[in-house]
Amino acid sequence: MSALAISGALEAGLLFSLVALGVYLSFRVLNFPDLTVDGSFPLGAAATAVAIVNGVNPFLATAIGMLAGGAAGLVSGILNVRFRILNLLAGILTMVALYSINLRVMGRPNISLYGETTIFTPFETLLDFGIWTNCAVLLFIAVAMKFLVDWFLSTQIGLALRASGENPVMARAQSVGNGRMTLIGITLSNALVGLAGSLFAQSQGMADVSMGIGTIVTGLAALIIGETLLGSIKVVWATLGCLIGSVLYRFFIAAALNAGFLGIQAQDLNLVTAVVVAVAVVLSQARRNSRFRLWPALRRALTAPQPQKG
Known part of the structure; x- marks a missing residue:
């Protein structure tokens, strides 16, 4: 692949790592299969684009897009x-x-x-990394959001959120409001997705009403790939897996589309996406099943009585 293709894949991977973090909060932490993502992603892009075109500071416009995504998640939470x-x-x-x-x-x-000042514009002269400037900015944002999610899930509210998703009955017995935790979690999840949509629109130079199609699939694929590589027991590793899984997923897609000997063309993108997701799920299940098969054997070996010496 060319340097331009590599930078494009890295940029897209870092962008969608925010989606993966949002999907992690809803699907894994809350056990809430939330499909709002496909709508909150373009909503964040639309709100930011309209604000920028009307002369709003791009940093404030990005915050507006993030809040718009969170509002969409709140609506889904209220309905539920x-x-x-x-x-x-x-x-x-x-x-x-x-x-x-x-x-x-x-x-x-x-x-x-195009021609508008975006959140990336000041860094084009400040960093001057050429085609890698957007990647550097997005890497900083993605890592910052990862640490914020880690910190939040270690707070009292975050622990209550995790308890509510893991065992609602036990959480209710500990005076945790499961409904309130659902509202908080789904709002934060879609706020991250709205932020991703906002940054995506500014990176690509446009916002489109259909740009959110398949966003949930991309987020789930990144999440599953990350869990396959790093596991999902500890929050720190799970969120890191979201970042790594998202970048690897975009590189898989880019490599497949640039492998001319395979005969894959641009119209085969959805097919390639489905294959990558299916392989990631199979590998994740294989990893989980092998662990469960090994555990009884290890437990028997550790607990078996030792032979008595003559």
Whole structure:
């Protein structure tokens, strides 16, 4: 691959690592299959693009996109917690509604940001890394968000959030409000996704109403690849796996599309994505099953009575 293709894959991987962190909070920590992601990603992009075009400072516009994504997650949480709608269906309803809302926000199917000042503009002269400038900025943001998630999940609220997702009955017995934890977790999850959409629009120079299609698949693929490599027991390793898994996933896609001898073309992107996700799931299950098969043997070896000496 060329240096441009490598930098593009790295940039996309770092961007979608924020999505993977959001998916980790909803799917793994809260055990909440949230499909709002496919709508909150373009919502963050749309809100940021509209703000930038109207002269808002790009850093403030990025915060607006993040808050917009969090608001979308809050709606899904309210549908589930207050109106008792199944979590999967709540996410689908919000995702479908957001397509129309995104059109309303932008006023048209897409908005161009070419020639506009974005969050990356000041660093183009400050860092002067050429095609790697955006990668450097996104790496800093991704690592910062990873440490923020680690810190949050170690706080009292974060521990309550983890307890609520792991064992709701036990959490309720410890006076933890499961509904309140769901609202907090899904809001934070989609805020991260909205931030990813905001940065994606500024990086690519446009926001499009259909740019969120398949976002949840990308986030899950990154999450599963990271768990396969680093495991998911400790939060620190799980969040690091989100970053590494996202970057590796984008490199797999880029390598497949640039491997001319395989005959893969741009229209085969969805096929390649499905294959990569399927392989990641199979490897994850194989890793888990091998661990469970080895554990009884290790336990028997450790607990077996020692032979008595003559």
